[in-house]
Amino acid sequence: MQEEQKLSILKDIIAIQSVNDHERDVAVYLKKLFDEAGIKNDILPLGDSKTRANLVAELGTGKPVLAISGHMDVVEVDADHWATDPFTLTEKDGNLYGRGATDMKAGLAAMVIAMLELKESGTAIPGTIRLLATAGEEVGMPGAKAFKDQGYMDDVDALLITEPSGIYRAIYANKGELNVTVNSAGKAAHSSMPYLGNNAVEHLINVLQNIKTGIQDATADINDDVLGDTVINIDTIKGGNQVNAIPSAAQAEINIRTIPEFDNAKLWAKLQEIIKAYNDSGTGDISVTVGMDVTPISGNSDSKLLKDIQRIAAPFVSSDKMSADELQKLTAEAKDVGIKDYKPGDIIAEGVPGGTDASQLIIDQPMGFDFVMYGPGNNTPHQDNEFVPKSQYLNFIEIYKQLFTEFGK
Incomplete structure (x- = not known):
């Protein structure tokens, strides 16, 4: 040819x-x-x-x-x-x-x-x-x-x-790659009376910190000789409609790059554990779903x-x-x-x-x-x-x- x-x-x-x-x-x-x-x-x-x-x-x-x-x-x-x-x-x-x-x-x-x-x-x-x-x-x-x-x-x-x-x-x-969406459900209220609502944005911020810290702690000493370590990034976040209203919903997307030694299944289990602990400890209503799930x-x-x-x-x-x-x-x-x-x-x-x-x-x-x-x-x-x-x-x-x-x- x-x-x-x-x-x-x-x-x-x-x-x-x-x-x-x-x-x-x-x-x-x-x-x-x-x-x-x-x-x-x-x-x-x-x-x-x-x-x-x-x-x-x-x-x-x-x-x-x-x-x-x-x-x-x-x-x-x-x-x-x-x-x-x-x-x-x-x-x-x-x-x-x-x-x-x-x-x-x-x-x-x-x-x-x-x-x-x-x-x-x-x-x-x-x-x-x-x-x-x-x-x-x-x-x-x-x-x-x-x-x-x-x-x-x-x-x-x-x-x-x-x-x-x-x-x-x-x-x-x-x-590998694990993309997850974290949803926070709350209750709307006037911002002058926040006690009548449940702030979904605040709960989302709190649980995101728990997720990042929890995963980093769980994977801190686990490394692949070729691929390196686990990487987690919070890439999108949205919530609320206006500045004088307690938000009733918020959402974030997280991208995690995974290694065989702590694979997607282990990370998913860790995520569920962190979210359950958060929901059980207060008034948060957090759920999580998986988007991309790519095996290392x-x-x-x-x-x-x-x-x-x-x-x-x-x-x-x-x-x-x-x-x-x-x-x-x-x-x-x-x-x-x-x-x-x-x-x-x-x-x-x-x-x-x-x-x-x-x-x-x-x-x-x-x-x-x-x-x-x-x-x-x-x-x-x-x-x-x-x-x-x-x-x-x-x-x-x-x-x-x-x-x-x-x-x-």
Whole structure:
């Protein structure tokens, strides 16, 4: 496949405005490519939705099974803040600009093109490469959950997520995420007679302090060697209608980044314990509900998939032109993870705070599974003027081709 066609495929899927929806349109486009190449594939509707769907495609047969996964949705965009049309792939100074260029349509396209080229060349695949293209990763991960529930991960030996890993880094662990909404119910009254009411805002402030202190105390001495510690943030708060009225309702949203040693289930139990103690101790009426619930993942730092990536990708990284700032950043990151003699070409393996579809796909095996996140991109996901370096995008196609043919050996 010529470079122009590789860029055209990425351009076409970026043009599909799959903003938190309409992943089926991406799946239909990819299905046509796979059908023309003679690669077995299927579109899997997501519930009753007419606009959301997953896509599965397979190359090769038998064991081992390498699942490769990427999501088809992107986040909202404010076109007024972009220098280019966010849904038109635009090349400038060696970079490819567009919504999803980094997160993560470049990774998705690179996987698909690698499969198409391997099929066209008749290259033997030792085992099975199973593409799981998901819907809804950005909000709730329903696509990944559907794949897991439908059994597509049951026989998988390793999982590659092609999210942007940042200047060729390989990620084998990521924190989980627990988003909760705390509701405070009170009783309205005139502010001159507060004793006739029950101030929901005051109760919310008090219980939020209890929650933050309680969780920090419970997790203070618990740390993951790769992912670090538990992080809790109170991110939104609202309550009351006017300054001279005792508020009858208030609400806050909390984001907690979790580690395997004190996982989401333990945190949820701790939250319920804190809230029950508060309600039992006075006139508060506090309740809590869960929004996002993403399991922390810690893979195997000695896994075959990770070692294959580090070996195969090294020559591509060495030949790529990185800026002085990028090299300085990589050297600092290498030092942080214990690599003293870092040199360009080394693939740094580490953990990251953010979550991926892996949290749903390997929810039954969150510790020690052969999992790596490795894909083209940088630190511009969700940002205005998101881009991916053109050289990186093209390099990853070649990296994936080699990886897919060598993983099963």
